[in-house]
Amino acid sequence: MAALLACETPPAPARLHTDSVNLVLGDESFQERFGRAPTEEDEEELRIRVHLEYVLERLRRRSTAELSPAAREARARSLERLEAYVRRGQFPRNDGHPDARRPTFIDSRGRICAVGYLFEQELGREAAAAIASGYKYAFIREMDSPVLTQWAATTGLELEELEMIQPTYSTPSADDEEEYGPRFSLLDPVDGRGHLSLAPGFLFDGRGDGVPVRLDLSTAFMGGCGLGAYAAVSLTKLTGAARSASALSNLDVGMAWGRSLFSDGWLVLRGGLLLPTGDEDEVGSSLNASVAAKRPSQAVLFQPGAFGGRLGTSVILGRAFCSSCTLRLEAGLDGYSPFSKALQFSPRWGAGFAYRYQYLVAMLEVAGTRYAESLSSRSRLHHSIGFALRRATGQAGFQPGLSLSVPLEGRLQRWFLGFDVTMRY
Template sequence: MKGGFMLRILSIGIVLAITASTTRTAQAQRAPDMATLDRGDGISKFGVDLGFTSLDTPFYSSALRLELSGQYVLDSGLGFYGALPISRSFGDAPPPSPQAATALGNLELGLLFVVSSSPTVSWVFRGGVALPTADDDVDGVTTNYYAAWPRITDLALAAPNSIYGRLGISPLIHVDRVFLRLDLGLDIGDDDNDAADELVRINVGGGIDLGVVALSLELANIASLDDFDEDERFLHSLALTFRFMGEQLQPFLTIGAPLDDSTRNAVTFFVAGGIQFAP
């Protein structure tokens, strides 16, 4: 039942994007990207991110997350995107505690459509599918979760044995040197055990573009329509990002931490860096 509902929602999103692409022409807006929020905008780009999470758990001391991502946007505003994370955890706790591992995340593929209502405002609509490629053993699942904090908005890419339909809408504002982004999204999970959480994403970020470098403050919020565990239904992270605004190459560095008291007992902080190429 839930799988059929997910496919209907995803199909509606894709049909709307394709229909819109035949009636409107989008003008790409080059606002600085934000490291921890959604990536979709009107620019074709490809990137690699590497995130480090400092942990204080009985079994892991830290985790790394490498992610390849990219999108290609046509002149009509219709685009295609994809992302694939790989994680690595570090620790030396004896069994049966989770062991250090290298784990693959879920592969996400999808469509997006960009509409520019004015020279300063753009709207990004996206619909995608996270395919069940993530490791499903205890070590892999634990590794993927703890490594996800540099991009907690993509927690669905860590869920094992699950297909997720991912829908989102993002208004982008770039006025003079000020830029703002709001993400509203819904991740609808489907698995054989009916254990995949439905996730609501509400992210907001803003910053200043100084020309050579852009600074942004980013708040990522994710809520489970089921409980993450007995105590937590919401997860939040706050990050500060420095992005160097080259014409084609844009390296970035971000540092952040979870805001939830219970999470901070295990996740101390995260740092991420990477580079983006816009041909």
């Protein structure tokens, strides 16, 4: 019996697991930076960045006196590459392992982890993909790869130091998958994501025609295949003038489709009907023309009696120019019959740039189109520039924003101040 017990197969080692950002250091980096433990409200990218910056500084402080000149040079090169990786800020996600936090060598979108990036810089993407095929979710001490072991010996870093670098990553939520840029205020509200937005605002007009008050309601319901319906309606009221007028300025309904092009890049296509009901009298026409200054890309919606259709496309590039930046480009064409005249076409375009700092997003936008403001006027170009601030956590819920837009024609006689509460889901 003793012999049988002695010959029993030893128990399998316990599977490695951690709820922290690193197996060796835990959440020491976050505690050091913020004086508290991270919570679910803290952004995943913030946790990873703080950890990598902390480890980078810690490794730079370590003495290298015992290393050979070649090893010191290799170490310095590795740390420079790690710094470049942190600046780039494209971190993977755990997109398949049941653990809430797990290393991910290369995720399904092609994003590579910090250690994988150092490996890739020396041996190439193909070699990194080979490691990922066998050890995608493995901690370094679980990787039984001669190639990885041989490479590690050339980095000037110890295996323990590589373990200190290797972050764990959380499982992406549905909101993470849809996070391809903030909602812009001046551009078309349809960007391929499900949302419900209520946006009141005021237009201040230097011509003394009164103060138009506007209320926008926009919603979109996107399905799992990226296809869904949208609707947008605006109600305006002219106050402070000799005569006041109300106008249901537009009704825009249609379908939108969004698709991921590549990492952090999205294409959105949309098409719909233009169903404006603007007032055709002098006051109503003036009101519609004034309110159109808020969003030129929707200006044809304010043409009295117009009916038609519209097509549009947007390209949204996350991490454009920097890890916290988003670039959006859009173009479209409207075909409509304004003022009971023959069919006309109105091209429209826009561009927006957003920069995120933690939960605050600052945006600069430009939009333009070509249309006629009234029955007697000729078609001409109209442009507006806009600035906006928005609180956007990247999670589902409310995202309030404040915006200011100014028409570039007419010697800046008008400016529109608005705010909105947008719910993402």
